[in-house]
Amino acid sequence: MYELSRHLRHFNRYVSLTGNQQPLLATFNGCNLLAKRTTFILKRKYPVKLLKYGETEFRLKGKDYVYDLVQDTEVVKKPSVKIVLKQYIEGVGLKGDVVNLPRNKAYNEFLLTGLADYATPEVLEASKKLKKEENKQATASSPFAQLTTKYLENFVLSIVMNKENPWTIQPWHIRVAFRKAGIQVPEHAIKIPDKPISGPDLSLENRDFVTTITVNGREKANVRCRIHHWSTNPSNRMPYVRYPGSIKTEPIFEADAPILDNIPLIPLPKEKSDF
Template sequence: MWKTFNSALTTAIKAQNNLLPVNGLLYQQARTTFVLKRKHPAQLHKAGCSPKKFRNKHYIYELVKDTNIELQPDIDVILTSVVEGLGNTGDTVSVRPTIAYQKLLLPGLAVYANPENREKYKDIAETTTEVKYSTPSAAYTVKTLSRVLISVVMNKDVPWTLKPWHVKASFRKCGYAVPEYAIELPATPIVGPNMELENKEFAVTVTINKQEKVNVRCRIHHWSTDPIDRLPFIPNFWDNPSEPIIPEQKSVLDTIPPKVARNKSQ
């Protein structure tokens, strides 16, 4: 009797202090821990009395589940600033709980996507003054392209004028799929073959997703089908200093960071 009364009191105390509904979050969250079960269930006791004294066998437990090694579901967060590789300000993204907590919520780059925050940050995307990237990975692409040096290989024997498709092919050789309409060449035409242009630099503007613009450093290299006519091989040609083909582009080229080898020990 006393026991039932006590348990009722317990529920009352909990209900009073707990502003959550009884079937709320707290009661679903009995996880991330060892959940055990008695191998020999405890003896039944009379209603209203305290449980019977445990015997040694009642302390033998079996593991039902260890929730530390269970896969936890992703959690939703609203970004309050641009996060490279994830999204723009105001985007609701679903990420792994550890990443969300350590990389986004603690540094203040995001907030929990609860109903109040959804309402509060409803129009943050329109009011923000931060840059908006076309896709989450666009920022990475801009960074990568501004770091590379493209060798534009042109014919040494047949006359040519540099066209976007030449640059497109050079990009493809380096592993970048760039469409022709995204490449903007300098206004001054580059005509060859001209050995004065050999190993000299120019900059092309690449437009990513018709939005982000990035200047990419390129170098002209002459190449012949006849092995005798070919220029001697220069190892690590990107380490050698070079001059701009078009003097007006010098300022642009100076702003692009020089190519840095990833594995080079400084």
């Protein structure tokens, strides 16, 4: 379209020089020229020669119209938008928090729905009051606290204990089991059952008990823990069980049964079909 309009303009100049008072663009109605806000930053590939002494102009050559593209503003990543949250949003922020989000997400999910405002000086001043209200109400300790508790409550923690040597479940056993699963949990945030669990005892194999994890000293998550006996002697190990976290088993303590019934198991993966 740009090339067509350029040729038409040159043709209009030619027509006006030949005496025709009606340029072609004025009579050509089949062409729709639409404005588009695009900017291309270019640089000449070959430098234009300088004027000699006494010259006022010279004719440009073909190579003088060759350009290299420096930047296309249409493909430049747009900066993020700073907004102020008007309420607690899980995984994003607390009430009154100032967050940076991608433009489309901030506009479609937060600004249009009234969950946030642009971070103008007036709104930033008002956000200080919102933060004070949030501290009094104490909705959540952090934007990701509830996400963390949900993740832990949907997790089946395997407690691997020795099959030959005697043991009693302690908080550090839970901490080590979490570390093996890629989760760092301090011992002071772990609460094990009051009744001791000792072994080795094969009647406890693949049976569950509940451990309470405290997140940021406020939110609590009940985690399903499952005992598994392990031996260094391969011939003395327990039989292999496929997808143990998806199998419902009996609790060690009957008092934990209502809590374990509300904790979901890991769903079975979909089997691949041959067709």
